[in-house]
Amino acid sequence: MSTALLSSVADPGLWAASLVAVVVLVAADFLLTRRPHAVSMREAAGWSAFYLALPLAFGGFLWARFGSATGVEYLTGYLVEKSLSVDNLFVFMLLLSAFAVPAVLQQRVLLFGIVGALMLRGVFIALGAAALARLSWAFLGFGVVLLLTGLRLLRDQRRGGTHEVDVSTLRSVRLLRRLMPVADGYRGTRMTVLEDGRRVLTPLAVVVVAVLATDVVFAVDSVPAVYGITGDPYLVFATNAFALLGLRALYFLLAGLLARLVHLGYGLAAILALIGVKLVLHWAHGLWPAVPTIPTVTSLVAVLGILAVVTVTSLAVTRTGPAAREPGRA
Numbered sequence: 001m002s003t004a005l006l007s008s009v010a011d012p013g014l015w016a017a018s019l020v021a022v023v024v025l026v027a028a029d030f031l032l033t034r035r036p037h038a039v040s041m042r043e044a045a046g047w048s049a050f051y052l053a054l055p056l057a058f059g060g061f062l063w064a065r066f067g068s069a070t071g072v073e074y075l076t077g078y079l080v081e082k083s084l085s086v087d088n089l090f091v092f093m094l095l096l097s098a099f100a101v102p103a104v105l106q107q108r109v110l111l112f113g114i115v116g117a118l119m120l121r122g123v124f125i126a127l128g129a130a131a132l133a134r135l136s137w138a139f140l141g142f143g144v145v146l147l148l149t150g151l152r153l154l155r156d157q158r159r160g161g162t163h164e165v166d167v168s169t170l171r172s173v174r175l176l177r178r179l180m181p182v183a184d185g186y187r188g189t190r191m192t193v194l195e196d197g198r199r200v201l202t203p204l205a206v207v208v209v210a211v212l213a214t215d216v217v218f219a220v221d222s223v224p225a226v227y228g229i230t231g232d233p234y235l236v237f238a239t240n241a242f243a244l245l246g247l248r249a250l251y252f253l254l255a256g257l258l259a260r261l262v263h264l265g266y267g268l269a270a271i272l273a274l275i276g277v278k279l280v281l282h283w284a285h286g287l288w289p290a291v292p293t294i295p296t297v298t299s300l301v302a303v304l305g306i307l308a309v310v311t312v313t314s315l316a317v318t319r320t321g322p323a324a325r326e327p328g329r330a
Helices: 012-033 039-068 066-099 103-134 139-158 171-179 203-227 234-245 247-258 265-289 296-317
Strands: 194-195 200-203
Touching: 012 066, 012 103, 012 234, 039 066, 039 234, 039 247, 066 103, 066 200, 066 234, 066 296, 103 139, 103 203, 103 234, 139 203, 139 265, 171 203, 194 203, 200 203, 203 234, 203 247, 203 265, 234 247, 265 296
Parallel strands: none
Antiparallel strands: 194 200
């Protein structure tokens, strides 16, 4: 991880081009979903392939222009963020099921969730960069956060539990219903409608708020995690943006597979713990140079190995029949 915390491989031009590209891609997604429809497997596979090829091509560009160290930091950060986003998808799946969102509206809900996540990540990325630049113990703080999150994931995974969301217990939903009445049924993509002369929310607005509320939790985990890989704010932004942009299509592509990843919680707990230890060692190395650090290449290999193991073991134990995934962060 770079010690020049606020230095960036990107000049203002590359920053501007990247921000414009993200806005264009999000706008294109909104245009594609302006007419609600159920997503076919062919459509999901096509968009998933596009959103996989795009970040990999961009990684090749970074590697060629800025060198292998930058390329490895980007690819490792992207892999970590993509892994965490799969758990994000599982929570989205629970919420869509709990709110009985019609199939034709699901991708619109996911898109709002992705936009909210992008905005929140931007805020947390800026705060994280400022903290790392001004507070010498920020690495230690981020590391402790990730270690505690990993322990929580491990605890939740071992406890198991139900795989449903009780809408009435969600704080965001309870608060929203106190502020405005909610219509009985969905009204297409509309967030509010007039009923008996008064403005009321549709269930679509309620589920979107619930999804946005979960984005806050994931931002708290994911931004420190990628700062454990690279100290470059641009690379942190790029890895988060690319990991999030393809979630809409990936959700429909992996909807059936998600329920079979019964060991995903263990894998994510191990990944967060690894990066937490990496951050703590980096902080300690700054005070005591004899303390070893974990190279980024080692992190990349370890993350790949962890994901491979939990995927293989999950599919092996669910091969004989359907199994409900034990919740990781739900």
